[in-house]
Amino acid sequence: MEDKYFSKLSPIMDYGAGAFLLLVAILTVIGNGAVLVAAVKKSSQLKPSELLSVNLAITDLVAALTMYPLAIASAWNHGWLGGDTSCIYYGLMGFLCGVASIMTLTAMAVVRLIITTSSTITANNINRRNIQISIVCIWLYALVWSIFPLSGWGEYGPEPIGTSCTIAWAEAHNSWNTSAFITVFFIICVILPASTLTLCYSWIALKHYQAYRNMKSNKRIFKTNKMQKKLTVMAVLVSVGFLGCWAPYAAISLWSVFHSSVNIPPTVSLLPCLFAKSSTVYNPFIYYAFSSTFRKEIREVKFCCIGQVQVPIGDPARNQPSVRWMKRNNVQIQPFQEENQ
Template sequence: MDIYSSKLPPAVDYGAGAFLLLIAILSVVGNLLVLIMAYKRSSHIKPPELLSVNLAVTDLGAAVSMYPLAVASSWNHAWLGGNATCIYYGLMGFFFGTASVATLTVMAVVRFSVSLTLQSPKEKISKSRVHVLLLGTWLYALLWALFPLLGWGRYGPEPFGLSCTLAWGEMKDHSPSFVISMFSMNLAIPAIIIIFCYFGVALRLYVSYKSMDNGNLIPNNVKMQRRLMVIALLISIGFLGCWTPYGIVSLWSIYSSSASIPPYVSMLPCLFAKTSTVYNPLIYYIFSKTFKQQVKQLLCPTNRTGTCYASQPNNGTENAIYLVCDRNKHKEGLSAQLSLDKSREIETQLNSSSYQ
């Protein structure tokens, strides 16, 4: 039997292709929005936020480089391109997946280091240092992705025939050291570091809250760190949660014959793992006021339904901008702004005259 032919009924293949197409669209749109928002405020972006931008790049790269081929192969009821595209697909998946894990690990370490001095208004990490860390994540991912091409490890088709990844069943005899090293360095150790760091951040926030006499007067930077920790923690949980079932099935195929795994059992964790590229923009939209308001500003129509204007929020924990589409309110906002500018101009003139 051809290793690149589907082991599933055509109806299941068509359904899997439609599901992957939906995931691809959501991933591209969501992560493009993250990158557009980051570009629009690039002059004000803080160093730790670059890690979230890098995560969006890895998700977008995976969606663009992999999902179209997977969708076309599913609807073809056989893998397209044979060995060459299989190696390409496996390399891209391993490369972007490792880059995502490395970025999440660095994000956790940075969040932990920032939490050590919550009361300090100074920036805890410079952009140059974050750039070095980001470069390190990409080089680390590239090194691991190249190992199978250099003979340590191997790329091959999935048991159900319509996807390619590391050839787990073959590597248990040819490269057992690669399997142990890969799972240790790219799953187990990163997961331990992430859990330890966010536990440390939560403990630090708890101590900060307890040390304050009045719990209602919590500094804005502490509130912001709490919100950022929740977002980063949910992103990490989402990624690890998506890939853990796939990792379990992969380990099973190493220590047992892949033929003992039904095609459906091997396909479902693979599809579930690919949803990891969609979660991050959704988490940003739900839990980040700034991101939600920027998306609304981008999508808010300005020609017929009204003009978007910004008003400062009451709660400044995230420097959020609330957007409203209303012509009358827009005029009122402009009038208020003009009055404020005029009063500032008069005050400046009075101050200038008093010094003469």
């Protein structure tokens, strides 16, 4: 194993980091898996804008399944596993899922702004096909950025802690190529999306405030506006959660462009890395707290095989029970004679 792939952390910290990532991976798979199951169960009733929430769940689930097992094993191995090949793979998947996530959040903010502030005719242009095209464009855009380091602009490499890989920001101050990539990436894929999120949700908040004052007398319109406000708050929390998790990591990466990272303690490098990876956990819990529909779907998934048993009354000899499984959670026991009829 090369020196750059040896862990710079103590064995206790490595085991702790691995255990934390294992917990994050389990919660991510369970939570986002539930989101996808609920989406499949109501696929015919999904609104076009909800497809973006489904795509966000997919990005988080892909990250958990393709990246976290390798990171956990490397942490517990006290050194990166697989060498350069697995390091490039890990960095590429991290960029792919990260860029896809933040661009999906940006698209959600723009769509929410259009729905809130535009006329009915304009809002109707947000149909399923347009959203699907947007999702394809998001993944292609993320793929382009993840391929840049493979084509010579930027470089994937191990992080200072030695048990994780991403763009080689630790040595960025020594390379104009890597420094330029990190700077441009930070501006286009972090600053611009974050600014878009802030502007969109600030404008939406202003519109909701105006609508609250103008429509309070109309109960039906007031109720609709209240529901839209709730959806907006949910979307804001999802965005804030993602940006808040990645902000420390982005800050330390950008700082390394202008300063050497040699003097950064391993713990300082570890904590932003773990905090960023935890961003895949929160969204399902936010959906569960704010969406009664999502809570209902989760309960139906949980109890899909638990039904109500109806015991027949009559002659036991003639009423032999047979089980009929209904669509979701109804299990009926009927007389065998009636079943044949």
